[in-house]
Amino acid sequence: MPVNDDLAYESATDLAAAVRSRQVSPVEIVGYFLDRIEQRDPSLNAFVFLAADEAEAAARRAEKAVLNGDALGPLHGVPTALKDLFDFHPGWPSTFGGIPALRHNIAEQHCTYAERMKAAGAILLGKTNSPVMGFRGACDNPLFGATRNPFDTSRNSGGSSGGSAAAVADGLLPLAEGTDGGGSIRIPASWCGVVGYKASFGRVPFVARPNAFGGVSPFLFEGVIGRSVADVALGTSVLTGYDPRDPFALDQTVDYLGACERSLTGKRIAYSPDFGMYPVDPQVAAVTAQAAAAFRDAGAVVDEIDMTMPHGQQELAELWCRMMAGVEVIELFKAQGIDLLADDADDLPVEYRSYVEANYRRSALEVLRDQQMRSEVYDAIQGVFGDYDLLLTPTLACLPVPNAADGTTAGPSRINGVEVNPLIGWCMTYLINYTGHPAVSVPAGMADGDLPVGLQIIGRRYDDPGVIAAAATLERLRPWRHTYARCAARIL
Numbered sequence: 001m002p003v004n005d006d007l008a009y010e011s012a013t014d015l016a017a018a019v020r021s022r023q024v025s026p027v028e029i030v031g032y033f034l035d036r037i038e039q040r041d042p043s044l045n046a047f048v049f050l051a052a053d054e055a056e057a058a059a060r061r062a063e064k065a066v067l068n069g070d071a072l073g074p075l076h077g078v079p080t081a082l083k084d085l086f087d088f089h090p091g092w093p094s095t096f097g098g099i100p101a102l103r104h105n106i107a108e109q110h111c112t113y114a115e116r117m118k119a120a121g122a123i124l125l126g127k128t129n130s131p132v133m134g135f136r137g138a139c140d141n142p143l144f145g146a147t148r149n150p151f152d153t154s155r156n157s158g159g160s161s162g163g164s165a166a167a168v169a170d171g172l173l174p175l176a177e178g179t180d181g182g183g184s185i186r187i188p189a190s191w192c193g194v195v196g197y198k199a200s201f202g203r204v205p206f207v208a209r210p211n212a213f214g215g216v217s218p219f220l221f222e223g224v225i226g227r228s229v230a231d232v233a234l235g236t237s238v239l240t241g242y243d244p245r246d247p248f249a250l251d252q253t254v255d256y257l258g259a260c261e262r263s264l265t266g267k268r269i270a271y272s273p274d275f276g277m278y279p280v281d282p283q284v285a286a287v288t289a290q291a292a293a294a295f296r297d298a299g300a301v302v303d304e305i306d307m308t309m310p311h312g313q314q315e316l317a318e319l320w321c322r323m324m325a326g327v328e329v330i331e332l333f334k335a336q337g338i339d340l341l342a343d344d345a346d347d348l349p350v351e352y353r354s355y356v357e358a359n360y361r362r363s364a365l366e367v368l369r370d371q372q373m374r375s376e377v378y379d380a381i382q383g384v385f386g387d388y389d390l391l392l393t394p395t396l397a398c399l400p401v402p403n404a405a406d407g408t409t410a411g412p413s414r415i416n417g418v419e420v421n422p423l424i425g426w427c428m429t430y431l432i433n434y435t436g437h438p439a440v441s442v443p444a445g446m447a448d449g450d451l452p453v454g455l456q457i458i459g460r461r462y463d464d465p466g467v468i469a470a471a472a473t474l475e476r477l478r479p480w481r482h483t484y485a486r487c488a489a490r491i492l
Contacts, residue, residue, distance in 0.1 A: 007032050008171030009484055012078050012231040015174060016121075019066060019077035026062035026077030030055050030123055033079045037125070037172050043153060043492050046167040048084050048144045049093055050126040055079070058123045065121075074238060076121030081176045082114055083161050084127040085134050087222070089114045096329070097132040097160065098141025098407075101344035112205050112239060113177040113222050120238040128163025128176060130184075135324060135352045136423045137187045138401065139163060140409035142347060148403060149191060150487040151451060155400035156409050158188035164225050165192040170487045175235050180221040182320050183395075183429025186441035189225055190395035190454025193443045193483050195232045195471065196225045200462045201436030202250040204236070205243035211328065212247055218323050218374070218433035227484065229442070229472040233257050236464075250462075259465035260472040265299030269470075270388040276307035277316075278428055279418035280397045283447040288394040291444035291455045294477045295392075295470070302392075307384070309431075310376035317421035319373055320430045322362075325355030349408065351423060374434045381435050385460045390470055395441040395454030397426045432458055438467045443480040450486055 007029070010018075018024045034052050041047050062077045082089055085097050088107035095102045114124060129139055129147045139162020140146040147157040150170040157166040164176035165188030178185035180198045189196025201219045208214040224235035233256035242251040271292040274280050295302050309316070333340055345353060384391050397420070403409050410422040420426050432439045437458050444455035455474070459467035 008036060008488065009227070010174065011228055012075060012174035012226060013234055015078050016075050020072055022066060025066070026059040026123065027056070029077055030059035030079055030125070033125065033173060040170060040172060040492060041167075043148065044150060044166050044170060045145055045147050046128055046157070046163040046170070046172065047081070047126050048095070048098070048129050048163065051092065051124065055123050055125045062121060062123065073119065073121030074234060075117065078122050078175065079125050079173055080117055080122045081125050081164065081167065081173055082111070082127045083130055083164050083177045083179055085130045085160060085179055087111045087113060087127070087177060087179060089124060092127060095143060097130045097134055098143035099132055099340070099344070100143045100347045101338065101340060103143060111222065112207055112243070116239050125173070128161070128167055130160040130163060132349055133329065133352055134160035134179070134181055134184055135349065136160070137183065137411050137427045138409040139188065140404065140407050142407040145407055146403040146409050149400050150490065151193060152400065153490065154402055155451070156191070156403050158191035158400065160184035161196070161225060162188040165189050165194055165196065168192070168194050168225050168227055169484060171484065175224055175226045175231060178223050178225045180223060180433065181218060181324055182424055182433050183427045185221070185223045185225060186395050186429045186439060186454065186456060187427050189441040191400040191452060193452030193480065194225055194227050195229055195440065195442050196223065197232045197236055197440040198223050198432070198438065199236060199240060199464050200438040202248045203254065203464060204239045205241070205246040205249040207243060207245045212245065214328060216248070217371070218320065218430070219436045227481070229468065229475050230257065230260050233260055233468050254464050256464065256468055259468040262465065262469035263299065264295060264470060264473050267300040267390065268388045269295050269300050269302045269390045269392060270305045270384050271302055271392045272305055272307045273394070275309060275393060275428060275431065277309050277313040278397045279415040279420065280394055281399060281415060284394050284397060284399065284453050287445040287447050287453040288455050291474065291478060292392045294474060297477055298473045305384070307380065309380055311373060313425055314419065314421060316373070316377065316431065317423070317425035319370055320424050321355050321421070322359065322370060325352055325359055327356060327359050330356060377431055378435045381431065381437060381458070389460070389466060391458040393428050393456045393458070395428060395456040397428055399448055399451045399453070428456060437461055438464045440467050440471045442471045442474055443483065445478070446483065452483065
């Protein structure tokens with residue numbers, strides 16, 4: 001395998017195979033991608049930290065293991081990256097999404113992604129950009145600024161895992177980490193034309209301390225962003241599996257790669273164009289409807305359905321904002337002598353700050369009522385799966401938005417003349433964080449001058465193989481690899 005520009009869009013699966021067969025060395029791979037990041041990332045702002053020396057040292061160790069004939073992990077020598085949010089690697093900065101007061105905050109532990117990817121032989125190159133506390137569906141913050149979309153650098157990459165998705169789409173990495181508390185894997189996957197998978201709750205351990213029972217309100221996830229379903233399946237197989245530190249971790253084995261070959265013949269698939277409540281840009285609606293209909297060519301039954309949600313889209317978006325603006329992180333920093341609200345309030349977006357301050361005043365009864373609202377959403381989603389195997393929707397209700405110049409990029413406040421919450425209300429993803437179902441965003445097609453549109457595929461609780469099978473089927477029916485030529489050809 002020659003080390004040239006073809007390497008940029010090589011799959012993680014093929015890179016790992018080439019390392020094992022000694023067609024290319026980990027040192028060559030890591031050197032190539034570090035050079036590519038240096039050349040191309042200034043026009044994207046996808047990375048906020050590069051650990052080049054560490055990565056090169058890890059590549060040399062990986063190459064030695066190959067030459068020694070040692071046992072190699074499934075991603076041996078393959079480069080990847082962490083997200084700069086609730087994602088940690090010892091000795092690396094952790095700014096929680098570009099909070100200026102935390103620019104010198106250093107992590108002391110591994111997150112699941114860092115720990116398991118390294119154990120699988122992958123090589124971590126650094127950390128990617130995200131918004132403050134992941135509290136919006138766009139990728140922008142006051143410390144590092146916006147991440148630009150590789151399909152159109154005037155527009156945003158989506159958040160909160162926007163740096164990861166942009167890097168993968170631009171061929172800076174084959175795989176990268178995403179985390180997902182309201183769609184933060186799926187949102188940027190949609191806008192950047194890549195694959196972003198959120199497994200069923202409990203599949204990927206979420207190791208949180210001091211509160212091991214955090215990460216459930218709404219459900220929080222770690223996952224993988226890649227360009228192909230097979231790569232995402234491979235990465236997810238590395239991440240999943242029991243961990244005694246997580247009280248919700250499932251002790252089950254899932255064949256994600258095998259699921260890529262499953263047939264959809266006879267499967268019943270529901271398509272909801274709007275969850276019964278979202279205003280959706282007509283271009284997005286047209287592209288996703290065509291992608292949903294394609295499953296009929298695979299032998300599936302596809303029905304467009306009318307859904308009824310127990311609350312309106314603005315009310316449910318407000319619920320997400322209340323749940324995500326928790327006081328726990330603020331209190332943890334206080335215990336370390338960092339009082340973000342008292343001393344560094346201007347470093348926090350005014351919307352996030354207002355929700356956090358309101359949460360300090362909320363009663364236990366109000367919190368209970370929020371969980372009851374969430375339960376009603378769960379029942380509505382579960383009701384679909386009484387009759388259908390899969391549920392399809394647009395991933396997002398709009399196309400990528402232009403970047404702001406002051407670190408405050410957000411989504412639209414209106415779609416089709418209907419008011420939506422600009423932080424999250426245009427994201428048709430956060431409902432699935434209330435429920436814990438598996439969900440993936442896959443490229444559905446292009447709109448408005450070649451801007452990517454994502455299709456969200458949702459499965460029954462714990463039917464991760466069914467979701468992966470559907471995503472792989474769509475990739476065979478409507479391949480998207482050619483779309484990255486637009487990213488590769490952009491003027492730097």
